[in-house]
Amino acid sequence: MLPVDPSPATPQAAAIALGPFVLQRPIGAGGMGEVWQGVHAEEHVPVAVKVIGASWARHDGHRRAFQREVRAVAGLAHPGIVAVVDDGVVDATAALRSGGRLAEGSPYLAMEYLPRGSLEGLLPALDWPLVQVIVRGTLAALAHAHARGVIHCDLKPGNVLLSGWSEVAIKLTDFGVAHALGLDEEEGEGAASSAGTPAYMAPEQLLGRTRDLGPWTDLYALGCTVWEMCAGALPFMAPDLPRLAAMHLYEAPGPFRPVFEVPREIEGWLRRLLAKRPRGRFARAADALAAFRRLP
Numbered sequence: 001m002l003p004v005d006p007s008p009a010t011p012q013a014a015a016i017a018l019g020p021f022v023l024q025r026p027i028g029a030g031g032m033g034e035v036w037q038g039v040h041a042e043e044h045v046p047v048a049v050k051v052i053g054a055s056w057a058r059h060d061g062h063r064r065a066f067q068r069e070v071r072a073v074a075g076l077a078h079p080g081i082v083a084v085v086d087d088g089v090v091d092a093t094a095a096l097r098s099g100g101r102l103a104e105g106s107p108y109l110a111m112e113y114l115p116r117g118s119l120e121g122l123l124p125a126l127d128w129p130l131v132q133v134i135v136r137g138t139l140a141a142l143a144h145a146h147a148r149g150v151i152h153c154d155l156k157p158g159n160v161l162l163s164g165w166s167e168v169a170i171k172l173t174d175f176g177v178a179h180a181l182g183l184d185e186e187e188g189e190g191a192a193s194s195a196g197t198p199a200y201m202a203p204e205q206l207l208g209r210t211r212d213l214g215p216w217t218d219l220y221a222l223g224c225t226v227w228e229m230c231a232g233a234l235p236f237m238a239p240d241l242p243r244l245a246a247m248h249l250y251e252a253p254g255p256f257r258p259v260f261e262v263p264r265e266i267e268g269w270l271r272r273l274l275a276k277r278p279r280g281r282f283a284r285a286a287d288a289l290a291a292f293r294r295l296p
Contacts, residue, residue, distance in 0.1 A: 011217055016097045021047055021110055026101070034101065037113060046084060046113040050174070051096040054103030072150050073175045080141030082161060082173040086110040092159045114171060116162035119225075123157060126143060128262050130168060131229050134160065135292055139169040142285035146215040150175060153213065155221035156200045157228070166206050185205075198241055199234055200224045203276050204250045216278040223273025228264065230258040235274060249276070263296045 016023040021038045028035035033130050034055040038104050052066065073085045095104040115116070119134065120251050138160060145152065152159075163169040196205055202220035204212040227235045235253035238244035253274055256267045269291055275281045282288040 016094050016102070017041070018049065018090065018094045018102075019086065019110075021049060021086075023049060023094075036202050038110075047110045048113045049108050049110045051090060051102055051108045052106050054106055060267065066188075070107075070109060072148070076145055076148060076150060076175065077269065078141055078144040078172055079169070080137050081145065081175060082114070082171045083112045083136065084109060085112065111173065112171075114161045114163055116164075118162065119157040119160040119170070119229075122162070123229065124259065126229050127260050131226065131262070132167055134170055134206070134229070135222075135226055136289065138172065139285045139289040139292065141170075141172045142222070143289065145172075146218070146285055152214055152218045153205065154196045154200075155218050156197050157225055160225070160287075167217075183196070198244055198248075199236070201248065203262060204278060206245050206248055212278060214278065214282050216281040219273050219281050219285065220275075222288075223270050225255070226275075227256070227265075227270055230260070230262055230270075231256060232259045235270075240259070265295050269295065 004258075018038070020041055022036040022041050023036040025037055026034050027037045027048070033051050035050065037046070038049050044138065070084065070087045074087075077083075077124065086218055087204060090102045090104055090106045092104050095102050138155075142152065142155075147254045152172065154174055155172070155281045159172060161171045161173050163171045198206065200221040202217045205217055223237075224234055236244060236247040236251070244288055253271065256270065257264075268289075272291075273288065
């Protein structure tokens, strides 16, 4: 998610009642909507509320898929996955009080609030010990979700949140949201190509081959993320989307030049994650984790 400018130029509505929550201020924005900091009105527990944008909300298929995905993600209970506490839709009163920022009928998802922000804010100030913590935590969380049939489909630094203060830990957020909003079972092939973040998307996702999505799709995105963490730049960079997509589909990553000391064997591990065909990657997050732990 992108940070929101807190300056007076950003419309700041009074506290907005939304279901059992009170929205206080927007704290992030992205292609699928906004994230607001809020609090449970009765229990006074801080929450982060993701409100899906109106362009997505107007599509009945997207709403149905979003609701299905929410039910699946709510069943995930893992210390490396942000807990979902509630979901609903924006009512007319909340839309009016927001001054137009929230659209009536838009779905929202309320999650635990993590004030430390995301991995995006740490780049590029990393080192190998910290990379190890992030990779191990991410793969453990992915393994838990994959075993329950939930694919993330938008893994990137902005969706890896930081947890804890004395020691760094991670929690993955936005599980399945991109997949839900880009795919409805009635729409078939090609529907998912509009969801996700192209810089981290696997070839099968860019092509909209929804039946080919699986754990290996998230592992490709992890490969892009870890490459960026170690080298300070993504494995594929281009000035426009067609060129970027072509690089993901047909070109091998260029030279791997880490900006801090890493095990030499990490490059082979990364290139396996970035294989063009799903069968060339690790089949499961657990397999990728086992191989990562064997690195010197």
